[in-house]
Amino acid sequence: MTTFESHFPPMASRTHEVCGPSAMAFAVALGARLGGKVLWVREAWRGDQINPAGVIPYLDPQYLLLAQAPSHLDVLASAEEALRSGSVALVVMELTQPVGLTEGRRLQLAAQSGKTMGLCILPEGMGSNAAQTRWHCTPIFDDANTAEDSTLQRWKIIRNKSGTLKAWNVKWNAQTRRINVVSEAAQR
Template sequence: MAQFESHFPLKNTRTHEVCGASAYAFAYALAGQVCGANGGAALWVREAWHGTQINPVGGAVYLDPSQLLIAQAPRHIDVLASTEEALRSGHVAVVIAELTQPIGLTEGRRLQLAAQEGNATGLCILPEGMGNNAAQTRWHCTPVFDEGNTAEDSTLQNWKLIKNKSGTLAAWTVKWNAQTRRISVVSPTAQR
């Protein structure tokens, strides 16, 4: 099975979850890695009532905007149905579902089965505390603010694995390398 990066246990053909202030960056990085590896497309599904819009050009550092399709569904249940059908179709490499309500075990299991059937990776962006037991992994992602950092790097993030069905939990400080379009794990700064 393909993985997001050798450091991160994000298996292909499974559905994962992410929450936190850097959840969108995590989603873009996942889409960039998976679509960059196989040349496929990513689908981002969200409810139409959102006052904000996803701008594919804004995530161009992670993913070619021409590889991102954005769908707006009228209700939460329609987001889940669209996500399931897209995962099952085999026509997209990654499906990102932006959810505002919890999903039940049955719906979560259906997403897992659809990802396996369509050989795709699913990612649900959820508010904190709304995880589902069927998710393969759950991530909490936040930006890292370092006042002492003189480098012009605004991409440092803390990715914490808070649920993992097939391994241990861990946390990484990471940054996105725009030239290689890959995630780099950053070692903690030593105190002298």
Template sequence: MGRGADRAPFPTWTSRGAVADRRRSSYVLVMRVELHSVFPLRRARVHEVYGPGAMSFAAMAAMGACLWIRESWLVDTPTPQGVLPFLDPAGLLMARPKDQTDALAVAEEALKDGALPFVMIEITRALNLREGRRLQLAAKAGGTTGLCLISEGMGSNAAETRWHIAPVFDRHSEDSTLMRWEINKNKSGTIGAWHVRWEPKTRRVHVVSPVGERPGSAGTSS
């Protein structure tokens, strides 16, 4: 019961969330997890994302004000015009610590404080279990969502979910944001994969089609 109460309350799609919940409880063998049960990332947890589209995922996952922690030596920069379809650049704060120790300290401080609901951390060195756990506890204390942008293989065991994001070529329309989202690790659910597209007008993610009939994979095989 305690675990059920702890589970994320599906913040946006309440009615559909309730359906998914009922289905999961009545049929034990549900292999395919619905995106909306995992995507607005669970609050008060720290998640991880890697892959070529990690930064896009971070921009899509952040809602409202957020703090983006990048070490000062990283030369590439997110552009506010590029971020504009996903979130308002006016609510974006950047922290530029000099190394990862400072970055983690800033992240812990920001997660614990709760003044900003979303904190992104670019990880350049693999976290050990203690560091990952501390971030997790800080997020829990502040009720904020953390997202670590990692490189492949840098994942920490303490992460709530781990995502792999890759952009996919869209044969049908140009300027598309079609990408493949795969959830590799999920502490409170099953893993899954989706093809999604960002809808800039409504600022939400649309699931394009089930995994079996991927237009991207069809395009590359032909």
């Protein structure tokens, strides 16, 4: 039987992908779980902003480095250099276009070289074959639990080079700063 702990955090020194409405929560929770600095790179043309105060329940904002790049290729190039340097625990790439096989392979090699984890946040259906795993994350709306906890989510591995595809219902525990698996029976 495979456990959540054997899959999260995902394999070290690799690049992974996440999609779905809760992808950003996955990225922040992963950064908190890994500890250390998180570099978050996104295209500068985007109108929305990441508010560092919004990550406080997960991660101390002083460990979140936000970078804006002029284009999709510049996001990938910046991420590749950061992965190779090994100076951060996690490099998050917020992308709006697919990652080609060559670019994906370069990210994998850079992650292995720098012993750093990479995470691409992608729109659904834009995954790369080079990614070690791809996760799909969605919130679970439950009227009974929403009032007391809005962090209930469904995290599902939809692609895994190791072969195991699995899904878990999880929620963030702000006191321990960890993701806890919630049994479906406990949600009722």
